[in-house]
Amino acid sequence: MTEFDAIVIGAGHNGLITAGYLAKAGMSVAVIEKRYEAGGGLCTEQITLPGFLHNLHSYYHILADHMPAYKDLELEKHGARYICPETQAGLVSGDKALKIYENIDKTQKSIAKFSEKDAKTYRKVQEDYAEYMETIIIPAIYSPPVTPSERYAALEGTPEGRTFLELDRSSPLEVVDDLFECEELKAEILHDLIYPRWVLPEYHGLGSMAILSISQVERRQLVIGGSHTLAHALWRSLKASGGVVLANRAVRKILIKNGAATGVEVADGTKYIAKKVVASSIDLKQTFLELIGEEYLDENLIQQIKNYKSDDFSIFTIHLALNEPPKYIPDVNDAFHIILNSETPEKIIDQFLQIRKGKVKDPILYCSTPTLWDKTQALLSKHTAVAAIPVPYKLKKGSWDDYKEEFIEMCIEKWSEFAPNLEKNILGKAGVSPLDIERRLSNMVNGSAFMGRITQDQMEFFRPTPELSRYKTPIKKFYLCGSCCHPGGGITGGPGYIAAMTILEDLGVEL
Ligand SMILES: Cc1cc2nc3c(=O)[nH]c(=O)nc-3n(C[C@H](O)[C@H](O)[C@H](O)COP(=O)(O)OP(=O)(O)OC[C@H]3O[C@@H](n4cnc5c(N)ncnc54)[C@H](O)[C@@H]3O)c2cc1C
Structure with missing residues (x-):
């Protein structure tokens, strides 16, 4: 036909x-x-060993509740079902871990270990804005965009809307700097905007996105x-x-x-x-x-x-088939999304400066062990883990095809500094570079996951x-x-x- x-x-x-x-x-x-x-x-393949399922692109979805x-x-x-891990994210900083939970009491307690003041502010912002996000901002995600003048008119009528207009004149970095003193908390929120929203800390005019992250109305969920x-x-x-x-x-x-x-x-x-x-x-x-x-x-x-304009950065993913799950020190093992090697806004800015220059020496690692929540993604009692790493599409020197294997080893070495049992448990490994992304999905030109900045x-x-x-x-x-x-x-x-x-x-x- x-x-x-x-x-x-x-x-x-x-x-x-x-x-x-x-x-x-x-x-x-x-x-x-x-x-x-x-x-x-929505791509899941057995790229390491038979029986181990790896999500080559999206591995968690934040709008499943609202779609x-x-x-x-x-x-x-028709067969889809989501799981929402209770410990949504964990950021490692030295011998401490900051965790974001589904439950605000637990999150507040975790932040309080770094700053009592920030723990209270985080909770207040979440409580003040969660309903506004649910009723105004999320529906706007599923409505045709209005003109700038219509947007202004809609927002200026309520106190929350006016705050949004004010926030829209700043960057996420400026907003977290105004709200908090704890560098780790600021970094966690900024990372939540980078992956999987592709919003960078200094993007001017996107300050309200920081509030969206704190509201936690978009939950990190994985598909069974x-x-x-x-x-x-x-x-x-x-x-x-x-x-x-x-x-x-x-x-x-x-x-x-x-x-x-x-x-x-x-x-x-x-x-x-x-x-x-x-x-x-x-x-x-x-x-x-x-x-x-x-x-x-x-x-x-x-x-x-x-x-x-195409995305500002691409993502390199490393996929591991494992005998045992990684055991992190400090303990962030219960966290679904784990942020390693990037614990302050200053470090994030520096890492993205390097990316803009085509360099990848000191990478951010966004890691997860999906099989801790969904055993169907690996053979009985075995595990898979992923590290998603923001990288430039174009390297300053050489090509991803030549540098890929060395980069995988360098990242696994860094990953192992946080999870000392990692290397000895690896059964199989594979990497997906920005060039591989573009080859797999020709619409993701330049490894551009969002198809436009x-x-x-x-x-x-x-x-x-x-x-x-x-x-x-x-x-x-x-x-x-x-x-x-x-x-x-x-x-x-x-x-x-x-x-x-x-x-x-x-x-x-x-x-
Ligand atoms: C490494 C990586 C990690 C990611 N992680 C996450 C994550 O954790 N969470 C998240 O929400 N998002 C994540 N994303 C982003 C997400 O995968 C994409 O934004 C999303 O897939 C876009 O969906 P789409 O339907 O618009 O386009 P796509 O999923 O790209 O689908 C477009 C389709 O069009 C086909 N096509 C292209 N050209 C043609 C043609 N000429 N003729 C016919 N067909 C064609 C392609 O083959 C493809 O199947 C990630 C992306 C990457 C690359």
């Missing part, structure tokens, strides 16, 4: 969500995917069976509504007739016709400059697309450009539904959901 009502390009979670809603509304839908399987960044698709597309019925299980559930849900994923087909052209999208052409020349709509979940530049072509776009838009000029109404920020494009019947749109990258399901709602509204179709 080569004719459908709707064609979605790319079967990452956003593409699958858009397709899932359109199919649920009764449309015939095909998702066309370049790789041999659906999922994109509308989770309920609407009945993802639990590995992140790819969520992709399976999305695919099953789509299938149950009559939709299909056509894999091993790289889209090379979006077909346009009389200013409207009519379908796509894939690498072997096969044409797939879309009677009502085409939506792209892949990166901005590939979509417009390669699949559509400049001849269909006005000069101003072409320039804006060319100016769209999360800076003020590329957020909300300005993402990816003001003209394209409502998921519609100058090409009739053609929409965007991926991470280059608000609310951006990460496993949020936001772009896919809002695009689906926009398309259904434009077509006058009810769910």
